[in-house]
Amino acid sequence: MDDEGHLERFHDRPEPAVPGLAARCDRLGSSVVRDILRLTTRKDVISFCGGLPAPEVLPAVEGASLPRDAGQYGATEGETPLREWVAQHLTRLGRPCRAEQVLITSGAQQGLDLCARLLLDEGTGMVCEAPTYLAALQVFRLFGARLQPVAVTPEGIDLERLWRQLDRPETRAAYLVPTFQNPGAHCYPEANRRSAADAIDASGRVLIEDGAYAELSYEGTQATPVCGYLRRAPWLYLGSFSKILMPGLRLGYMVADERLVPHLVRLKQAADLHSSRVGQYLLLDWLERNDYDQQLRWARTVYRERRDLMAAGLDRHFGDAARWSLPGGGLFFWVALDGGLDTGVLLDAALDANVAYTPGAAFFPTEDAPVHWLRLNFSHPSPRAIETGLARLASVYESAVARSKHANSLLSD
Structure with missing residues (x-):
């Protein structure tokens, strides 16, 4: 920003050099x-x-009843009742899973960070939509990913280009936002979703599916997650409590292929031990005392x-x-x-x-x-x-x- 508070073409300004940084x-x-x-x-x-x-x-947070040990250290994976709620919720959306596959994260953004730590080395290929969520690009670039763009339109993802990018030897994963994509709000049609899943299955690459906006549908669309069509390839699904409930709690979740869960747990242990237990119990209290579907209908309206x-x-x-x-x-x-x-x-x-x-x-x-x-x-x-x-x-x-x-x-x- 300049002296008048403007962004200088929203680019980064040169910063003072500090010796010894990574x-x-x-x-x-x-x-x-x-x-x-x-x-x-x-x-x-x-x-x-x-x-x-x-x-x-935004729902009000008032009169919440928290357990006495809410301020104590907790499990890295998150509170069991909240993980069970997430597993039931994603199963209802079309990706059957169990609570043991769920990690509660400090916002969906931490889920992206954990995915990057899990999968990316310097020069690793990451397939992504063009355009796509800018904060995901920020994380992937930080870890040295070689970004491999695939165009996305109202008709879905460019399948021919997706196959080619997945087939490149340096490719390890694909990051897709198939349901009300950010920024384009595109929603892959069902046939396109199935074909994208077939391509990922054939390649054996890891799918990172971002479902932050998946439930904010205004025309009655109920789209099965792409990971719900996978048969063999490893997958991770990222979700958020921020768009429909309370962004200030900074809570999200990731649900993962069972083969990936132990590695993700260790990565989260190294990152922050666990997400806020107070925040998780506040959220659980609200979910127990209120109707989530009614809140979703209100937000959609x-x-x-x-x-x-x-x-x-x-x-x-x-x-x-x-x-x-x-x-x-x-x-x-x-x-x-x-x-x-x-x-x-x-x-x-x-x-x-x-x-x-x-x-x-x-x-x-x-x-x-x-x-x-x-x-x-x-x-x-x-x-x-x-x-x-x-x-x-x-x-x-x-x-x-x-x-x-x-x-x-x-x-x-």
């Missing part, structure tokens, strides 16, 4: 979303950045309304200048702007107008990322903020296009 620190870039969120704490800034739940959707408001606002304020598909689930619109503008450059002007978004280039695993995409969150801003924020953003965009046209006309004279 070489991987040079690969660790800052999170674009977290950097932008630091700039949006002012009340007058409307933020479409992170995947934050709506404040009114609120977010469906806000999704539709944003869709109408994009049509009204951008018209043909923006290309996007109505997300069937998740928390984001993935928008391409016409006019040849770099959304990373445009961000400073947007922040001056008190509106923020996430530039799209950060979601691509290669350096030649397209620069005309941006991601907009619709779950956290209020209905009024969605309308006001889109109006501000459209004004910024129109001004930038006018300046670009003027500059081009001067060059052609």
Whole structure:
């Protein structure tokens, strides 16, 4: 950030050299979303950045009854009743499993970190979607992965490219977000899921499936996890309690192929011994006293309304200048702007107008990322903020296009 609090094209600034740091620190870039969120704490800034739940959707934590030993050390794998709940839940979603396969993690982000520690050496091939979740890219790069992109569209993942990438000798795993993918909100059709599972089975590579948004469906879609179709290949499934319940607890879970569980337990022991027992018991208390499915229906209702408001606002304020598909689930619109503008450059002007978004280039695993995409969150801003924020953003965009046209006309004279 510069002296006025702007992101310098959201790239990292040169940092003072510190002798003796691990070489991987040079690969660790800052999170674009977290950097932008630091700039949006002012009340007058409307933020479409992170995947934050709506404040009114968050359940209250009150009157919780905690066991006397909740403050004591606990099992690395997590509290048994919570692991049993997760196992039953994932089985219901289409991947049968047992509580012994479940690890409670300090957020789904720790699950990604444990996957990287389990699978990645310097130069290990990691197949991933393009675009994909930017914090996963951050972790994989930290551990020296050689990222192997595969395009993903509303029709699913590019199967021919997936087969080729899985077949490369350096490939060890594939990271997929097949259900309301972040950032594109794509949901692989069933036939595409089965074919992707066949490719992974044939290769024997490890599947890392990220299901953080899998239940936030607004059109009745109930998609079986890709790992539910596997017959032979090892797999890991990552889930989160943050999008529907309480992100402040920083609790998630990973469910793993039985062959991988002992290694993951030792890796988590080395990382943090165990996730917060107080947080786990707060969550268990809520699950025991409330109806999870009712909470899910409430979240879907609120977010469906806000999704539709944003869709109408994009049509009204951008018209043909923006290309996007109505997300069937998740928390984001993935928008391409016409006019040849770099959304990373445009961000400073947007922040001056008190509106923020996430530039799209950060979601691509290669350096030649397209620069005309941006991601907009619709779950956290209020209905009024969605309308006001889109109006501000459209004004910024129109001004930038006018300046670009003027500059081009001067060059052609």
